[in-house]
Amino acid sequence: MSAPTLERPAPAAPPPRGGGRRRPDGFRVLGWVVCAAVCLTILYPIGTILMDVLGLSDEPSIASDVWGEATSAEALGTLGGTVLLVVPAGIVALAIASLLAWINERTDARIGFLADITPVLPMFIPPVAGAIGWVFLAAPSAGLLNGAFEGFFGLFGAEVDGPFDIFTWKGLFFVYVLDLVPFAYITLAAGFRNLDPVAEEAARVSGAGPLETFRRVTMPSLGPSVGGALLIVMAIGFALFSTPVVIGTQARVDVLSIEIVEAMTRSFPADEARALGLGLLLLLMVTIAWLLQRRLVRSGGHATVGGQGLNSQPTRLGPFRHVARAFTVLYLLAATVLPIMALVIVSLERFWTADVPWGDLTLEHYRGLFDNDIVTDALRNSVLVGVACATIGMVLAAIVARMTHGETSRWSGVVEAVTRIPAAVPILVLTLAFISAFVGPPFGLGGTTVLLVLAYTAVFFPHAVVNATSAFVQVGPQLREAGAVFGVSEGRSFRKVLVPLMLPGLTSGWAFLFVLVAGDVTVASLLAGTGNPVAGFVILDLYNTGTYPPLAALAVVTTALTTVVVSIALGLARWQRSRTTGGSTRRRTPPTPTAAISTEQVTT
Template identity: 85%
Template sequence: MSAPTLERPAPAAPPPARAPRRRPDGFRVFGWAVSALVCVAILYPLVIILGDVLGIGEEPSMAGEIWSEATSEPALETLRTTVLLVVPAGVAALLIASLLAWVNERTDARIGLLADVTPILPMFIPPVAGAIGWVFLAAPSAGLLNGAIEGFFGLFGADVDGPLNIFTWQGLFFVYVLDLVPFAYITLAAGFRNLDPVAEEAARISGAGPLETFRRVTLPSLGPSIGGALLIVMAIGFALFSTPIVIGTQAGVDVLSIEVVEAMTRSFPAEEAKALGYGLLLLLMVTLAWLLQRRFVRGGGHATVGGKGLNSQPTRLGPFRHVARAFMVLYLLGASVLPILALVIVSLERFWTASVPWGDLTLDNYRNLLSNAIVVDALRNSVIVGVCCATIGMALAAVVARITHGETSRWTGVVEGVTRVPAAVPILVLSLAFIAAFVGEPFRIGGTTLLLVLAYTVIFFPHAVVNASSAYLQVGPQLREAGAVFGVSEGRTFLRVQLPLMLPGLTSGWAFLFVLVAGDVTVASLLAGTGNPVAGFVILDRYNTGTYPPLAAMAVLTTLLTTVVVTLALLFSRWQRNRTTAGVRRRAVAAAGTPTP
């Protein structure tokens, strides 16, 4: 037996080296800081107005007075009138938008570029200009259409009074529908583009006609899109101010939005409790629409989005193709062409009459307006505020979209939820919140352009985030991952690679925001004044004083400015898209080793 030998124990393994602490990426820190700033800007006014309502702070509680105003008999009667107007108008707008989207996206009735422009063209016209245009067309005594009808029958010796009267419930309903259709169309058209066509093809093979397929197959498959469009049209419809103030007041139809604005602007001191009480009812209606939308979306239990390989031939409408095209043309006439034509004609008259004095038309109204300092300031302020809000909003939204869709953190859901809050709160309620938060101490920026820019940026920020998120998701995460592999910083990858590819989508969102801000009357009616006039504020002031030809000229100038800026933005978007596509094609050809033609 051999004696055991003593061996020196192996040396202990050295402790594992600590990995060097990774420095946080500067762009990521910047992105989270921007997201936090946006969340504060959204929540702060709402917290302040909630504190005023509950009496948190030095001010006594207004909750009891607000509740009393909200449940008073006049408030409930106004609520009933508003619901009876907005809900049917929203449903009608959904049906018209669904039909337009189906014709443009799924049938052979498209009319080229006009098919894409027709449904959204009214969005480029300020709602107040469209409403005033229809007043000039269908007013009972001096409407241009009434004058044309009377003149036509006069050729045959018949004495006929013009049958149209825009100052009725039916007239107000008609213009409401025209205002809401474009907002529903944007959501529904996207849904049609993503819809799997297999079910429609199966229905057609089974012998179903185009309309039956649309009613029994296509519409039920669009649950999420219809639900989203429903929420949008209800939120906009309940907060719409320009159309009811122009048409509804003379029609004797009182709605909640008018009562809120008049409580804050027509009384001294302002009736804050009444405005907040009626605003509470607006918030309740939007909340009900949101709950209905969620239930509607949950009702769909099957996926309807197909891949790129499932594209099918458009549905052939046969002889109904001409009917569908006539429907699109009629919509374009009613929503855009006729109101603008009426505004142009009246703006060239000395006095508004049903019979157009073709030999006495003049440009004096435009000369007088452009020599008026307040009007020039209003037009300039509208462009400046619109450009600033659109630029700031889309820049912030691009960073927020990068954080919410490019990071994996529980806080991304919080940021995404907070940035959607303004879409769920009526515009008038948000305007009241900004008055409560920034007019008094410590900011005291009431009546300034800064307050307008801040309010518009926050109020329309959900629209900016939607467009920025779509642009970011189209680019995809692969480029960011490739940059990380090659050691490129997050900020450099975003600024040099992702942002240029996102630019066409961001430019389209910029144009949309500019139109919303430059043509707005709702926020301007509460936050603008003689010290910071904007176009919508001046248009309403001219309408209240009854100076109709100068009013028409002001509406035409506002529409012209909006159209020019939006057209330039969209042309830039197309140029950038073509430039990016050409660059990608050149790099692909170079990588393949073939000479570039």
């Protein structure tokens, strides 16, 4: 019996004569149209506001008013006060986030599952709810902590006044730090996970203690991550509105974000020139932070991705392990547990008082919320707008990630750069740009939910792109190219192969976007109103009118809704991830990368 022979496959059929060209793939055309639409949505408002500032619009006289407001003594004084608040708060937040990330990622002081959720748990609470929670805790006369302090000493017959006063510069500074820590932590924790432990192990072998190793070896090696975290906390800190309006107003601390919102909402017609002038100062501060970040990452220190990162032995802290865990728990109490407890207690009181009437608590304020049409509309709009923005943002971001990282076109870099612009511009400045571009003719979107969705999607689009890109690059190129080998169209390959594999990362990004949108007050303060209310807008309105127990009840309900929706989304992501990996929970050892992270690859 003769052995079988292998035959050379027949050559492929030649292309048809007449110079016939391959028809363009419909998905690629759609993808580039989506990229162009996203870039236009971002660039058009920014271009509109730039024309106003440079005097190229229909009202050229506004440019001189804008520059006059930006250079006025009052504006510069407010800028100085803002810098003295935000810069120290950002540095302290960066230090706290660094310690938390180091404890959770590099030491034996992790507290189980709490290590992963504790630093970012405050992001599930709307910033305005957290700030109001601390008002209920530390107001000078009716604060619950002051009441507990006075009641404790009253047991011994001593009459003392509570020592806490949130309506001071120090109180405002404290809450600012709590607001900024989670954003710095996200960047720094990723840096710690990617850091090669060889240098740290060498320092320990040389006799350096854990804290000395952290100070002299670990942190200097995290240049890109520290620089990125610095830029993030400065951008968010300078544009933060909810905390200064709740605490800073009564503390008599002037902040640029409050002045901008008041210029647009406290006068009719809105003082657009003043708002734009102050917005330029915000942009200047973020630009300075960006230059500092570039200088930091180019100074020589950088994080190296090493193959031993996930398999290295954690640093043993010995007796300091309990101190590190106590630090983590203390942060959790200050940032999450205590404010939520204060909101719940005040929401059950008939009137806000430091002496809690435990036997006379009531649910009437919760019942009253759902009898109020504006409140129910606000809750519904917050959930619907959050779901819409998160869904639209992640769908668009998935397509943009596919086109920018799955193509070799020269336009890929342009699209990627444009989609990162909103991350470098303060949120209030971007919101002003959308007002300038879409409120008047020909669009006339002022006071509509459409404008809210459009603005939120653009403002938070960089976060969506970062999550979608991470999910895309985690799908190996072999799987991405498998469809093309078998002649599957680009669109079908995207739907049937890429999206299912990217779904866990996309779902996590969806949850993050939903939290940002549903709990936002900054954009809502300028774009929401009685015709399109959202929860943050109504919470501020109740706070300004002094109806504190209903306000606390609304903050609790908003936090509960956000937590439920995000928990469902993250649960689906976890289920999808286990389904994709075949139910295996064993940690796989990653391949050993050989290249260091370039400073040009670090983006925010």
